[in-house]
Amino acid sequence: MAEIAKLKDICTQVRRDIVRMVHAVQSGHPGGSLGCTEYMVALYFEIMDVNPSQFSMDGIGEDLFFLSNGHISPLWYSVLSRKGYFPISELATFRKINSRLQGHPATAEHTPGVRVASGSLGQGLSVACGAALAKKLNGDNKLVYVLLGDGEFQEGPIWEVAMFAAHKKIDNLIATVDVNGQQIDGSTEHVLSLGDLNAKWQAFGWDVLHMNGNNLEEVISVLNKAKEHTGKAKPVVILMKTEMGFGVDYMMGSHKWHGIAPNDDLLQKALDQLPETLGDY
Amino acid sequence: MKKYTFTEQKDTRSGFGAGLLELGRKNPQVVALTADLAGSLKMNDFEKEFPERFFQVGIAEANMMGIAAGLTIGGKIPFTGTFANFSTGRVYDQIRQSIAYSNKNVKICASHAGLTLGEDGATHQILEDIGMMKMLPNMTVISPCDYNETKAATLAIAEHQGPVYLRFGRPAWPVFTSPDEHFVIGKAKLLIEGTDVTIIATGHMVWKAIEAAEVLYERGISTEVINMHTIKPLDEEAILKSVKKTGCVVTAEEHMRNGGLGESVAQCLCLNYPAPMEFVAVNDTFGESGKPLELLKKYGLDVPNIVVAAETVVRRKVNYFAK
Numbered sequence: 001m002a003e004i005a006k007l008k009d010i011c012t013q014v015r016r017d018i019v020r021m022v023h024a025v026q027s028g029h030p031g032g033s034l035g036c037t038e039y040m041v042a043l044y045f046e047i048m049d050v051n052p053s054q055f056s057m058d059g060i061g062e063d064l065f066f067l068s069n070g071h072i073s074p075l076w077y078s079v080l081s082r083k084g085y086f087p088i089s090e091l092a093t094f095r096k097i098n099s100r101l102q103g104h105p106a107t108a109e110h111t112p113g114v115r116v117a118s119g120s121l122g123q124g125l126s127v128a129c130g131a132a133l134a135k136k137l138n139g140d141n142k143l144v145y146v147l148l149g150d151g152e153f154q155e156g157p158i159w160e161v162a163m164f165a166a167h168k169k170i171d172n173l174i175a176t177v178d179v180n181g182q183q184i185d186g187s188t189e190h191v192l193s194l195g196d197l198n199a200k201w202q203a204f205g206w207d208v209l210h211m212n213g214n215n216l217e218e219v220i221s222v223l224n225k226a227k228e229h230t231g232k233a234k235p236v237v238i239l240m241k242t243e244m245g246f247g248v249d250y251m252m253g254s255h256k257w258h259g260i261a262p263n264d265d266l267l268q269k270a271l272d273q274l275p276e277t278l279g280d281y
Numbered sequence: 282m283k284k285y286t287f288t289e290q291k292d293t294r295s296g297f298g299a300g301l302l303e304l305g306r307k308n309p310q311v312v313a314l315t316a317d318l319a320g321s322l323k324m325n326d327f328e329k330e331f332p333e334r335f336f337q338v339g340i341a342e343a344n345m346m347g348i349a350a351g352l353t354i355g356g357k358i359p360f361t362g363t364f365a366n367f368s369t370g371r372v373y374d375q376i377r378q379s380i381a382y383s384n385k386n387v388k389i390c391a392s393h394a395g396l397t398l399g400e401d402g403a404t405h406q407i408l409e410d411i412g413m414m415k416m417l418p419n420m421t422v423i424s425p426c427d428y429n430e431t432k433a434a435t436l437a438i439a440e441h442q443g444p445v446y447l448r449f450g451r452p453a454w455p456v457f458t459s460p461d462e463h464f465v466i467g468k469a470k471l472l473i474e475g476t477d478v479t480i481i482a483t484g485h486m487v488w489k490a491i492e493a494a495e496v497l498y499e500r501g502i503s504t505e506v507i508n509m510h511t512i513k514p515l516d517e518e519a520i521l522k523s524v525k526k527t528g529c530v531v532t533a534e535e536h537m538r539n540g541g542l543g544e545s546v547a548q549c550l551c552l553n554y555p556a557p558m559e560f561v562a563v564n565d566t567f568g569e570s571g572k573p574l575e576l577l578k579k580y581g582l583d584v585p586n587i588v589v590a591a592e593t594v595v596r597r598k599v600n601y602f603a604k
Contacts, residue, residue, distance in 0.1 A: 117383045126344045130351020160341035
């Protein structure tokens with residue numbers, strides 16, 4: 001395992017990237033990005049077997065990741081660049097014209113690391129299941145990972161694929177749900193209650209795990225455990241409790257920072273809490 | 282005038298089924314999916330011979346489109362099969378984001394298009410699908426005219442890299458093209474040469490256009506008939522070559538006038554060679570239950586409608602060029 005301290009440094013730097021990126025264009029989604037930072041850093045720097053220097057769309061022989069809740073693209077782009085998919089300096093182009101780093105992830109600009117467009121919610125799990133089926137057909141024993149937002153479960157097609165994956169015994173797939181309980185218009189409890197997610201996924205026939213997504217050691221441990229749960233004729237889902245805006249005190253505890261950017265003062269206030277560890281872009 | 286005859290009538294969906302089976306044998310990367318309509322789409326032979334490459338997803342078309350997009354990642358060539366209504370409007374956003382914008386190599390194969398679906402009525406008779414699909418960047422839109430051409434088109438789209446919408450239908454229909462005709466995406470077929478008027482038709486309406494040309498011939502109007510099996514990319518060269526000769530055009534399609542083949546042809550002509558034009562299409566109304574031929578008659582998509590449109594446009598042409 002990479003030293004945990006080094007991974008924590010990456011997390012801090014990624015959080016700096018996120019707030020600087022959204023501040024620079026005064027748009028984007030910092031809240032969920034900050035909340036899922038430990039997960040994404042653990043995935044790319046500890047869990048997945050990937051080949052960032054030679055990105056291939058088919059990804060044969062490597063693990064694949066899909067981001068269904070595409071609005072947390074600042075996090076993904078930061079992690080992809082820090083992992084070596086594209087130059088870190090490119091983060092400065094986020095959401096600007098002629099950039100590969102679109103507001104929501106897209107393949108049209110051939111962004112290394114991105115295999116399907118996402119942003120319109122409720123589609124990523126289906127795509128990930130298709131990619132997992134392709135791996136099975138190809139005799140490729142690598143895994144497919146996908147991250148979803150909890151608000152996405154208000155989209156009907158999620159439940160179509162929940163049924164499908166269990167029925168087809170797609171057991172080379174590890175889905176993770178960012179259970180931060182927040183969406184644009186308020187808490188999920190207020191907007192449209194998701195009910196008992198644990199019971200729902202179990203009832204749909206999935207192997208359900210839990211973790212605190214803002215505890216790096218726990219994230220690594222549970223993701224490793226999830227790997228052990230693959231290959232057992234059931235799809236695996238991790239319900240990951242996170243705090244939206246984690247790491248920036250004034251962004252935590254509310255839905256307010258789902259999709260707005262900090263001003264100059266608030267940027268500084270955020271950066272004061274996130275020391276530069278690997279060098280800013 | 283070149284004559285066309287047929288010895289049998291077969292449904293175009295069976296052409297798709299036969300093409301899919303042949304593809305399964307030729308190309309191990311071809312996989313197929315259906316949303317509880319394997320029988321209606323004639324996919325059972327493929328399913329039987331290649332069970333490991335066939336995915337029954339249940340009545341869940343949105344999921345099917347996402348699964349298909351994912352299957353392309355890893356090199357598969359997925360063919361989705363359901364009714365045209367459920368292949369387009371029901372799943373437009375999934376197609377738009379995960380397939381068209383992402384430029385995935387998915388073949389959306391859509392049966393029971395148009396009024397000739399018949400008795401099931403307007404809930405299932407989609408007349409807007411060509412419009413929806415042709416508006417999507419990266420999407421190729423194909424609407425073959427009979428069993429043989431549908432089979433050939435099914436084989437051809439597997440060789441094309443990128444998303445394709447393949448539209449076909451339910452009823453038995455005259456088979457008049459040759460089984461060994463090569464299908465080239467985007468290359469229209471000139472079926473009958475003429476000098477007075479051009480009829481550009483697609484899908485089931487190609488046969489109606491041939492019948493109309495015979496009636497027009499008897500009435501002294503020399504008619505050119507083009508089978509526009511590919512609506513996007515549109516064979517503008519074939520359109521312009523013909524209309525520059527005849528000076529006027531009628532389009533015929535089993536689709537809404539808004540958004541259909543006629544609209545694409547009109548766009549081509551007004552940009553390059555404005556000429557009088559008439560549309561044989563459904564005009565801003567839903568269909569209803571009935572027998573396929575009864576419906577075509579009631580909604581103005583029969584041979585007499587094409588004949589009247591052709592005679593009208595020839596008269597308009599005389600006035601148009603007199604000015």
